[in-house]
Amino acid sequence: MAMNSESIIDWDEMFEYLPGTIVELKGKPGVVHRIDSYEAMMVPPIWLEDDPRPRYPHELQIMSCREAKVCELEQPLVGV
Secondary structure, eight states, X not given: OOOOGGGOOOHHHHHHSOTTOEEEETXXXXXXXXXXXXXXXXXXXXXXXXXXXXBOGXXXXXXXXXXXXXXXXXXXXXXX
């Protein structure tokens, strides 16, 4: 089964544009919004609070990142 490159999720982009991140519209300097959601299967994928139009990453400048809850990839050593 061949992989379709168009269906691959850009995980780096998804984690860069997390809900709650504050962004500025590049076309309207000074106009800031908070990201509501990132829909990987939608084009464009980024939905902003109080903005009915979804956006592409190249339309946005990240102003403030949101901390993400993540787990550690390494297991702690037990009994060492």
